[in-house]
Amino acid sequence: MYRVHILLWVFGDFFSLGLTILLWVAIYANSPTEMIRGFTLIQMIFYNLIIHLTGSITYMSPLSDVAEDYYDGRISMSLIKPASYAIQLFFRNLGNNLFSNLFITLPTFLLIAAVSLATHQTESLAWLSFPVFLFSSLLGLFINYFANFIFSNLVFYTDATFGMFQLNQAIVRIFSGALIPLNFFPGWLRSLAGFLPYAGVQYIPAMILLGRTTGNDLLSAIGVQVLWVVFLGVAAQLVWSHSLSRMKVMGG
Amino acid sequence: MKRYFKIYRVFFAQYLKQLIQYRVDFSIGILSFLLIQFSGILFVGLIFESIDSLNGWSLDQMVFLYGFFQIPRGIDHLFTDNIWLIPSKIRRGDIDRYLVRPINPLFQCVAERFQPEAFGELIIGSILIAWTSMRMGLSFGFTEIALTVVLLCCGSMIYTSIKLLGATTGFWIMNSMPLMTFVYGIADFAKYPTVIFPRFIQLLVTVVFPFAFVSFYPASYLLGMSDPWFVVLGSVVASSIFSVVAYRFWKFGLASYNSAGS
Numbered sequence: 001m002y003r004v005h006i007l008l009w010v011f012g013d014f015f016s017l018g019l020t021i022l023l024w025v026a027i028y029a030n031s032p033t034e035m036i037r038g039f040t041l042i043q044m045i046f047y048n049l050i051i052h053l054t055g056s057i058t059y060m061s062p063l064s065d066v067a068e069d070y071y072d073g074r075i076s077m078s079l080i081k082p083a084s085y086a087i088q089l090f091f092r093n094l095g096n097n098l099f100s101n102l103f104i105t106l107p108t109f110l111l112i113a114a115v116s117l118a119t120h121q122t123e124s125l126a127w128l129s130f131p132v133f134l135f136s137s138l139l140g141l142f143i144n145y146f147a148n149f150i151f152s153n154l155v156f157y158t159d160a161t162f163g164m165f166q167l168n169q170a171i172v173r174i175f176s177g178a179l180i181p182l183n184f185f186p187g188w189l190r191s192l193a194g195f196l197p198y199a200g201v202q203y204i205p206a207m208i209l210l211g212r213t214t215g216n217d218l219l220s221a222i223g224v225q226v227l228w229v230v231f232l233g234v235a236a237q238l239v240w241s242h243s244l245s246r247m248k249v250m251g252g
Numbered sequence: 253m254k255r256y257f258k259i260y261r262v263f264f265a266q267y268l269k270q271l272i273q274y275r276v277d278f279s280i281g282i283l284s285f286l287l288i289q290f291s292g293i294l295f296v297g298l299i300f301e302s303i304d305s306l307n308g309w310s311l312d313q314m315v316f317l318y319g320f321f322q323i324p325r326g327i328d329h330l331f332t333d334n335i336w337l338i339p340s341k342i343r344r345g346d347i348d349r350y351l352v353r354p355i356n357p358l359f360q361c362v363a364e365r366f367q368p369e370a371f372g373e374l375i376i377g378s379i380l381i382a383w384t385s386m387r388m389g390l391s392f393g394f395t396e397i398a399l400t401v402v403l404l405c406c407g408s409m410i411y412t413s414i415k416l417l418g419a420t421t422g423f424w425i426m427n428s429m430p431l432m433t434f435v436y437g438i439a440d441f442a443k444y445p446t447v448i449f450p451r452f453i454q455l456l457v458t459v460v461f462p463f464a465f466v467s468f469y470p471a472s473y474l475l476g477m478s479d480p481w482f483v484v485l486g487s488v489v490a491s492s493i494f495s496v497v498a499y500r501f502w503k504f505g506l507a508s509y510n511s512a513g514s
Contacts, residue, residue: 005427012434026448036302163280170287179291184298
């Protein structure tokens with residue numbers, strides 16, 4: 001029944017990736033130098049493909065669930081269950097995440113492998129770091145979940161839903177490196193990105209697979225991600241208990 | 253016709269009441285919209301630190317195009333946003349409500365919601381156009397302004413028609429929302445000069461889904477890069493064909509509508 005739905009969703013997703021790549025092709029065709037900010041065209045294409053991959057691996061979107069639970073009062077039912085709301089929501093979202101891994105991650109991965117073979121650019125990617133990349137992406141998934149969970153608590157204070165969802169997406173897109181590699185940013189924006197957790201969701205894992213983060217830098221990058229997971233995990237609990245203390249549940 | 257205006261006023265008043273109820277959601281919607289626009293311009297700005305022009309388009313011209321892109325989209329968004337809800341209305345059998353009233357069903361659907369969030373698009377678009385025109389020392393006479401009004405009307409019609417075409421498929425497929433999002437998303441190509449893309453994309457956005465007539469051709473006419481008659485003629489033809497086809501398709505879909513059981 002929903003086959004067409006899924007197909008179109010996947011198609012639309014790859015279509016916008018195609019737009020981004022065609023745009024970069026045009027940009028490089030107009031560039032006087034072969035390299036822009038340390039990326040050749042093929043490396044930039046890989047960057048966008050890998051960001052697409054990490055975006056799909058770390059996909060976690062609790063905001064819409066929180067908004068829905070809150071609005072129809074079902075949240076009161078979640079509160080009496082013997083697991084914390086954050087954990088229940090995590091597993092509910094994990095289902096969507098597996099779905100995204102099946103339909104987006106897998107094709108994207110095959111695409112990356114195919115492009116890398118076809119262009120003989122195997123050295124553009126650090127295939128040996130692949131296990132580290134996966135580990136880093138997993139940390140990214142937790143960062144993404146906790147960050148979005150904390151953000152979604154704003155629903156309880158503002159009663160705003162759709163606007164919040166868009167705001168969250170816009171922030172993540174800019175600061176995760178999905179818009180443009182973070183090293184394109186001017187200094188002030190770069191430092192702002194450093195104060196936010198979103199680089200740990202996509203940019204850090206992507207740079208590992210691109211072979212641009214190695215040795216000690218690799219260790220400190222993973223360290224930063226671990227710190228974010230711990231910090232956001234604790235913050236999520238604190239924010240949640242505060243929300244709980246002032247939440248009004250209607251209906252249910 | 254007069255009756256329809258009166259009805260629109262009543263619907264409009266109802267909608268404003270709803271809006272006041274969700275004031276915070278509205279202001280956050282505007283804020284997120286501004287951030288999305290900021291990211292689009294940031295991208296173009298950062299790119300132009302490494303290149304001087306994109307196939308002959310300067311940064312000012314790119315931002316002008318970006319601004320122009322917002323206006324027809326904003327007009328479409330302002331008045332006909334409710335078309336997005338048609339797929340779910342079909343699924344839930346809510347179209348029934350439109351059919352039992354002696355007013356045009358599509359009109360009822362459109363009049364149900366007025367989307368003031370779209371002022372974000374209209375304002376940002378106008379600011380970007382005014383700012384870049386000033387920087388480039390452009391000035392527009394009566395002809396340009398008159399033709400621009402025509403082009404903006406045609407552009408919004410193209411948007412609305414394509415959205416309606418997508419929504420109408422909901423009469424046959426379970427959820428036409430992804431299809432609508434996808435087709436509407438093709439418009440993103442029109443934020444950039446069509447000429448920078450490969451030939452098949454140019455054909456796609458000129459002939460198949462004529463989004464190039466929404467922003468690229470009008471903007472290049474105003475920037476003196478394109479022949480006005482081709483642009484105006486193309487826009488009028490494209491928007492007429494699309495609105496007639498979309499409306500016919502909608503009527504056809506409506507005729508095969510089966511309500512949901514309850």
